[in-house]
Amino acid sequence: MADVLDLTNSHLRDLSTVEISPTLTALDLTANRLQTLDPRVVALTGLRALNLRQNIIADAAGVNECCCKGALEDLELRDNLLTEIPTLEGFSQLTRLEFSYNQIRSLAPLSSLTADPAASPPLLELFVAANKVTAIEALGGLSKLTVLELGSNRIRTIEGLGSQACLLELWLGRNRISKIENLGHMTALRRISLQSNRLESMCGIAACSSLVELYLSHNGIWSLDQQLTQLKALRVLDVSNNRISKVEHLQGLSQLEDLWLNDNQMPSLDGIEEALKDQVDSLTTIYLEHNPAAAALDYKQRLLALLPKLQQLDANVLPEREQI
Template structure:
């Protein structure tokens, strides 16, 4: 809504209402039409849920992103709970996921940037069509209560306190799993995730990248900022297009030649002393597909001929390269 607009001037037959950035402490001056299907209250100062909002019967999309809500338990008694498809509670002060047994149509649920410690209340969620679940930047310690969401395609649990990759067995349709910035020491629990396309376990406590052998459809893999010492299991990932193992302890690049579809390779800030393995990989199919390569921060990038010689040598290896480190080719 434009600055200075009168938010009370709402058409009676309005189906969509966008009050983003209106700095509202409450909805006392706002008309909420009975036929409302979409309501966006992003970036306001709401601390409680207006009873008139909860009485809306046809609401399908509700965004309460960036408010001051701490208790949203009343949503469990809302008149729209059976028809709501998208609920955004991102960036509030919520400590507990509300009771959601009657939310049978919910497809997207966003709970990131709150103070949630447990996923256990999700067991009450009645939806069988949930496809997107975001619970990043909370205090979740365990992956649980999500196995029943067999249609889930996106699961975001980054920046929590998770130590183990468990509780994922039923998510056979999952395509994206984001677990960066947790406390995970081992890749596991992915045996049934054969549809997985994107996986991030960045900034954890990994010492090995083993455990990916069942993820043959994987296209993007992000493992930066761990303690990985060598590449392994790449022969099981023929569809991989993006591989990020930057800021690890990798010194041996054996296995890269198996990645025939790779376009983006992040190897910067490791312990690579020689470009020999890259030369071998460049002679195969990967040499003709790679368009982006990061190698800075490795001894191999500090050649006797200087920076220009290093760049020239790498560009010769990969004729389709468009970017080397932070510079375009």
């Protein structure tokens, strides 16, 4: 298609040898050696998707000079050398922004997107993972967000999300968060990741009553909280690599399919039948390896007898159920 140009992995240091059609609507420059935007790209008026992933751009200020502000929907600057998010005032059609894997320290420049409320974009997805961001901020006018990825940063507090009532996915793994808070308005949230943080408790998670997937691995959580019983739609619960000593508070979670409890501190399987009685017809995957309980001689046999729908036990896929 003449309106689409894909130059992925072309080893280009600049675009001097490339013909740029003025009618381009999509330009993919992934995995090149570009440091700046070509003036002909800046001049494009109908560009809807611009991908600059895996280049060596250290300063993206030129993006704000683009003539496609009224058309661009998808802008990707993942995996470059950026230390700042460029000013984006006037980009009224953006639905997706990607700045992951850079050296960005602040989200503050995102406020430029909503500087003119009449031209605020309908942004749905924002990715700023693996940077050096210390706080969640400047998202107040982006009330249509459905996906927010801020994993692998330096965030300590869940805050600044008061306008994000439409969020379906919130990814905050590998930060420095010690408390689950300020999520009470997120009744639409389906997935949340807080793995590899500094949590010692699940308290606060009940506010996300529509959760389908909950990822809390690699924290310091001591127990499964009673608040879990309020997450009736939960299908995936990952609390591996914590300090949990007992399976409990799963009553009513009859849709739970995946339960990850490996690498905890459960001494035995005592009470496992009662703890999982509401998951007998739903659980297809369970991980309990690297707990003292997994050393029991009847470990596998007992779980297979308890969970007739089980398809995977720890790392072992079960192609056919054994005769119990």
